[in-house]
Amino acid sequence: MITVRKLIKRFGLKTVLRGLDFQVEQGEFVALLGPNGAGKTTFLRILASLSRPTMGEVTIAGYRLPNQAAAVRSRLGVVSHLPLLYGDLTAEENLQFYARMYGVLDTDDRISEVLDLIGLKQRRRDLVRTFSRGMQQRLAIGRAVLHDPDVMLFDEPHTGLDQDACIMLDGVLSEVAARGRTVVMTSHDLARAADLASRFDILSRGVITTSVQRTEIDTDDLLAVYRNALREEERVIA
């Protein structure tokens, strides 16, 4: 579903991604782990067609980026730590707006269905700026699944959420993934990632250094693998 080969991204003189290779099969839930500055968000923004690769090949659902970006975007749902929602519109109006942008059919039925999924039907006529951070993040997921995308990209979706909101968000994430979608999620939270993902990739200094399946490892081992990867990075930098 997602194939990335020799991806390089430079910002001026700074190289953030250094020949990154990455492959995700349909229905996989990949947690992309790594320290701050490893290039996780940059990588996700390239997959989301919000940033152009400097070099390398990126293919999603058979379409190449950046040349076939519009075709890729229609198959992508993206959730970041920012909600991408308008505070002065109601939850329903936000979804109506994005439904029109994505050309979704049967808008009213679909919005009703999505509001059910994210548990915000009762608050659909409330302004988004009155929502808590957790409710905004749930609505952000609703926005991202509105057009029923094949691939979901989550960029640290738990950032700024309290424990209850995280648990509720995990429920929605699991439900989204259970529909057979391909999911790539960046996270700092190893325990959360361990509960949700079927594969863990560690991104360090612009390349994937480690890739392990959920079936091959438990949470404690994942933590050890992650720490080893960070130690290795520190050793290389030193």
Add this chain to the structure above:
Amino acid sequence: MRSEAKPAAVSMTTGFFRAMGAVIWKDLAAELRSRELLSAMLVFALLVILIFNFALELDIQTRATVTAGVLWVTFIFAGTLGLNRSMAIEKDRGCLDGLLLAPVDRAAIYFGKMLGNLIFMVIIEAIVLPVYSVLYNTNLFNPGFLLVTILGSIGYVTVGTLLAAMAVQARTRDILLPILLFPVIIPVILAAVKASMGFLQGLESPEIMPWINLLLVYDVIFLAVAFMTFDYVVEE
């Protein structure tokens, strides 16, 4: 969740106008609720007119020569506030990314934002012009003058929306936009002031038409430039 909630298969033209309409609707709906942008632009515009009144001592003779200049400076300053705010709303909560993620021609997003800004600017002009007329006893209800106001506003928001999209990426966006925008819109200001003054002073059309033509050419050129470059302006 159902699986057939796929995007409608529509022609590119339909998709373009649907997305453009959605952006305009969203901007108007949000502004109708918050009234942040219009109220700031309006208060600023009225204050600028009052300040000019004291600074230039707008007696009858002075008014005849400076009305067009005062009004255009007022529109430009108030418009800059609106352009900055209109793009800041998109950037602050990551909404610009939300727009750019939509599978539509990004020019549709530009034209939606541009037309939304034009509507706000015309609303401000529709309030400021009668107020100026009443306060300074000047008849501004001249069809030619109103045509120039629309053409000048189109030129201004065409460039302004494009440069606001560029400036909003920077930390210093509030000061960057005027620095980028004012040099580029000198032809619009010059042509709009000259043509407006011509209509208000009752000059013959051969003296006004070159300025109208300049406004038209500027509008068409920058609409084309924005159409071709917006995608690159908003991308990292």
